[in-house]
Amino acid sequence: MRIEFKELRKAFGGVPVIDGVSLTVEPDELFFLLGPSGCGKTTLLRMVAGFLEPDAGEIFLDGRRVNGLPPEARGTPMVFQSYALWPHLSVFENVAYGLRVRKTPEEEIRRRVHDALEATRMQDYAARAPNQLSGGQQQRVAISRALAVNPSALLFDEPLSNLDAKLRDEMRDEIREIHRRRPFTAIYVTHDQEEAMTLASRIAVMDRGTVRQVGAPNEIYARPRNRFVAEFIGAMNWMTGTVAADGRVATAFGVVRPGSAPPGLKAGEEILLGFRPAAACVEGDARAGLAFGAEIESCRYSGPSQKLHLRAEGNLRVVAVEFLPRRVRRPGERVRIAVAERDTVALAPE
Amino acid sequence: MKNGWKFRASLAWVFAFLAVFLVWPVARIVGGSVLIEQEGQTRFTLVFFRLFAESRFMWICLGNSLALAACSTAVCALISLPLAQIFARRDFPGKAFWQTILMAPLILPPFVGAIGIQQIFARFGALNHALGLVGPGVAEPHPIDWLGAGGFAGVVAMQSLHLFPILFLNLTAAMANINPAMREAARGLGAAPGRVFRTVTLPLLAPGFFAGAILVFVWAFTDLGTPLVFGWYNVVAVQIFDKVTEAGFNPFGYALVLVVLLTTTVLFLVSRHLLARQDYATQGKASAREDLVPLRGRGLACAVAGLAGVSALALLPHASVILQSLSGKWFMSALPQEWTLERYREVFTLPQTVAGLRNSLFYASLSAGVDVALGVAIAWWLARKEFAGKALLDALTVLPLAIPGIVLAFGYVIAFNVPPSWRGFDLEGLRAWVNPRENPTLLLVVSYSVRRLPFVVRSVHAGLRQMSVSLEEASRNLGASSAATLRRIVLPLVRGNLIAGAALTFAFAFLEVSDSLILAMKEQFYPVTKTIWALMGRIEPGAAAVASALGVLGMFLLFAAFWIANRVLGKRMGNLFG
Numbered sequence: 001m002r003i004e005f006k007e008l009r010k011a012f013g014g015v016p017v018i019d020g021v022s023l024t025v026e027p028d029e030l031f032f033l034l035g036p037s038g039c040g041k042t043t044l045l046r047m048v049a050g051f052l053e054p055d056a057g058e059i060f061l062d063g064r065r066v067n068g069l070p071p072e073a074r075g076t077p078m079v080f081q082s083y084a085l086w087p088h089l090s091v092f093e094n095v096a097y098g099l100r101v102r103k104t105p106e107e108e109i110r111r112r113v114h115d116a117l118e119a120t121r122m123q124d125y126a127a128r129a130p131n132q133l134s135g136g137q138q139q140r141v142a143i144s145r146a147l148a149v150n151p152s153a154l155l156f157d158e159p160l161s162n163l164d165a166k167l168r169d170e171m172r173d174e175i176r177e178i179h180r181r182r183p184f185t186a187i188y189v190t191h192d193q194e195e196a197m198t199l200a201s202r203i204a205v206m207d208r209g210t211v212r213q214v215g216a217p218n219e220i221y222a223r224p225r226n227r228f229v230a231e232f233i234g235a236m237n238w239m240t241g242t243v244a245a246d247g248r249v250a251t252a253f254g255v256v257r258p259g260s261a262p263p264g265l266k267a268g269e270e271i272l273l274g275f276r277p278a279a280a281c282v283e284g285d286a287r288a289g290l291a292f293g294a295e296i297e298s299c300r301y302s303g304p305s306q307k308l309h310l311r312a313e314g315n316l317r318v319v320a321v322e323f324l325p326r327r328v329r330r331p332g333e334r335v336r337i338a339v340a341e342r343d344t345v346a347l348a349p350e
Numbered sequence: 351m352k353n354g355w356k357f358r359a360s361l362a363w364v365f366a367f368l369a370v371f372l373v374w375p376v377a378r379i380v381g382g383s384v385l386i387e388q389e390g391q392t393r394f395t396l397v398f399f400r401l402f403a404e405s406r407f408m409w410i411c412l413g414n415s416l417a418l419a420a421c422s423t424a425v426c427a428l429i430s431l432p433l434a435q436i437f438a439r440r441d442f443p444g445k446a447f448w449q450t451i452l453m454a455p456l457i458l459p460p461f462v463g464a465i466g467i468q469q470i471f472a473r474f475g476a477l478n479h480a481l482g483l484v485g486p487g488v489a490e491p492h493p494i495d496w497l498g499a500g501g502f503a504g505v506v507a508m509q510s511l512h513l514f515p516i517l518f519l520n521l522t523a524a525m526a527n528i529n530p531a532m533r534e535a536a537r538g539l540g541a542a543p544g545r546v547f548r549t550v551t552l553p554l555l556a557p558g559f560f561a562g563a564i565l566v567f568v569w570a571f572t573d574l575g576t577p578l579v580f581g582w583y584n585v586v587a588v589q590i591f592d593k594v595t596e597a598g599f600n601p602f603g604y605a606l607v608l609v610v611l612l613t614t615t616v617l618f619l620v621s622r623h624l625l626a627r628q629d630y631a632t633q634g635k636a637s638a639r640e641d642l643v644p645l646r647g648r649g650l651a652c653a654v655a656g657l658a659g660v661s662a663l664a665l666l667p668h669a670s671v672i673l674q675s676l677s678g679k680w681f682m683s684a685l686p687q688e689w690t691l692e693r694y695r696e697v698f699t700l701p702q703t704v705a706g707l708r709n710s711l712f713y714a715s716l717s718a719g720v721d722v723a724l725g726v727a728i729a730w731w732l733a734r735k736e737f738a739g740k741a742l743l744d745a746l747t748v749l750p751l752a753i754p755g756i757v758l759a760f761g762y763v764i765a766f767n768v769p770p771s772w773r774g775f776d777l778e779g780l781r782a783w784v785n786p787r788e789n790p791t792l793l794l795v796v797s798y799s800v801r802r803l804p805f806v807v808r809s810v811h812a813g814l815r816q817m818s819v820s821l822e823e824a825s826r827n828l829g830a831s832s833a834a835t836l837r838r839i840v841l842p843l844v845r846g847n848l849i850a851g852a853a854l855t856f857a858f859a860f861l862e863v864s865d866s867l868i869l870a871m872k873e874q875f876y877p878v879t880k881t882i883w884a885l886m887g888r889i890e891p892g893a894a895a896v897a898s899a900l901g902v903l904g905m906f907l908l909f910a911a912f913w914i915a916n917r918v919l920g921k922r923m924g925n926l927f928g
Contacts, residue, residue: 049538071537078538084531088553097549098539142535149539 001062001152001185002027003048008057010043017043018054019209025153028183032196035206036232041189044206045155048187050074061153072101077146078155081162083138085130091117091141092126098149116148117141119178136167143178156188160195172198193233197221205229223260227272227350234276237318241273241346249273249346252314253290256341262348272347279343280320282308282335290339294318299329310337354832360727361737367724368746371796375761376753379611382764383604398605407584408606415585418505419571425510426517426566427559429660434521436653441642444654451661453515453916454668457908459861460512461575462882462901463667465894467508468579470670476685501580508580509570511664516569517562524558525551557624564621568614572754575863575879579886586610587756587864594763594868603760611757618752668905675898693892693899703900705874706881710904713791713877714859717798718852724799725806725851730840732807733814734822747807750800755864758801762786762793762869790869794877797869798859806851813844850915857911860904878904 003025010018018040025031033041046052048059050071059066066074077098085094095113104112117123120140130138139159146154159175160168176199179186190196196203197217204214205228213220213229224230241251245267248257258273265271275290285291294310297317306325310318320337322329329335386395402408436442437449470476532554536546574587582588586606593603645653678688697703728747732740750758768781782788821843825835841848866879876884878900885897 049534051534051537070542071534072540072542074538075540076538078531078534080531080535082529082531084529084535086532086535086550086554097536097541101540101545145535145539155538 032200258346259342261346422570438525466670520562729810759868813847
């Protein structure tokens, strides 16, 4: 199913929560809405489901305008953060619910419930009551319940936020696997950027009711188009630079051709140049890129890597990550930092 | 941590109190109904139950009471379900106003409202006059019997109008507790709203609904005041009331009381079981706050019309009592012929009414005080301490919920019927204090407290559970003693729950009918409710109007108490009636 939003707007008590959102979700995509709490991502999801009506704008499911259509007529089951399994029904009956609503023959219900439970490896629990299951198991059943009706689109509302870190990791793999075996269109709301990076086909990063960037995870990470997206997805070091005549950027630490740059930069323009801490090569050498000496202010060792807080020449504070460190570095120590030019990001100042 | 001697001493006192005023009377009832004394020997017997079972009259009374309770519960459900649905899901102008109006029935004891209702609906009452069916100018009177079937309809109407707010509060709380995602999940799977209500909302609501319904049922089943006023005497409560005057020497009374006690206990256990099931419906906090759908247009008009209708009915008893209290003369006419404030002057001058007000204020304040002290201590021990007998204490503080007022009062009369002397010991001193025939003060105060104790304990316990233990540990850690921690940290933090509990105990003691009617035997000790009851029995003109004026005063006092509780507790009011 293709899902389209056109110029959606929604305000609560005069405060705009969705402020002009247009998006297209392609069939069989795992499309993520990612953003801090209060950015409007859940509101957007609930508008697709039909629990909220937009104040302005249109929603299309496969080209059909669904504004004003009640939730039950949209065919978009939701998977909730709180699982929302009905405690008075068994696991089997929970999953069978949508089929019973559709007056499916009993024989087929049995087969499809079994298939849906098998997809989440919960087929052995059909007779249980939901509150006899762990959180992770309950969420698997909730996913089965949504899958059983062969939905044209599935809506996930922070489905893993109630689980602990280890289970969350497992469930992520699980969802990816289910989606690979049996593709479906899904909109998935989360504030966890790692979840979005590992699962999404595409991500829309949202902030205060607007979409700041849409793209595949690697695109969002490596080529952020604004400071908000760059910093929401991970840490960033910034410095100022000037655009040269050949399109390269001159900074205090070298002249580079940025790996990512906004279109239409003019010579002489003042811009921001950034790079990720992981792109900073400690004691490395850069044939083409930034290079500078810096003094270590603090070092946080965490096993596979250590994070260095540095003061570079010109009093610039920089964070760098050193992988597989041989030893823990001491404050006061001086190091050489190199950044490859393809790892730099240019942004027009906001 | 080891428990000190101070704690153990206080615990012993509380256990002694509960043993004397809760366990002992119940044991006396059970004992009196299965033990018989013959030739100086005590034997076990079931003969009273056989006599009871063979008595046609007793079966009629039991049947009447059950029918009364069933009808009142059904009417309450019919009123409360739609109301709760509107209040839990919809937003509309004036919601808070209507919510307050709907609570109004709780501040008027139904038997007081019945006085006014009778004035209006009696065969030669105000309504038939207003309709021109009877009156001086009507040659052939055809009065309509509004109260129907010898008062049955009247009792059901009064009880329903008094009790529906309790069910309404319970239902609204139960609905609010259901995670909205439970319904949204069903909508997302293609179920229309009607189907969602039938397959998801109702099943999840059922335990809370039945628990509330049982509360109403038991109340109506054991209600004494309303049937008395309507002259509907063939119900178990009135029969027990009559048996008390036979001083509990009639074992028939014991058997009857025990049957009532068993019925209410079973119902109580069922409702506890249901409420435990209700808990599962609330698991999983809502991921999105429920969006209340605003009511508009026709829906709003219907809702307001319905609310206005229910409110008008609910306020009718209040209005009629106020009307009667202001009437100088009201006989054979639609409205009072004369208006006066004289009745209110009389309330404050007649020795009988002044004594009633003074007694009730005294009893109610004292029992509120007792409940606060006991409630804090018991709730704190249950929440924070480990000690032998904890489970027993927990069970004992819940027990009063299963014992109707009329049963406890009956138990008190027989358990504290202290003779002047026993085996040569002079008991006159004790008798003067505990025998209700001599002085009911102690027993009245204690009975009010005991019956309200579970609610106060629960209220404080809920407050303590919301409060992190580490707040107390921090205090102990900085050197404060256990008692100082209780005084300086715990009490201020649960103050809200405590004030609300005290206000409601006070209101309850003021309103209470069955304990008051049974235990207050001497006129000088009458509380307000019994004074009203006594005034209504007088034939002299104006006595009923003075009773009404007294009722109106009590109403305003209770309004103040509920207002305070509501301000302090807000939406959690429902907890105190569940």
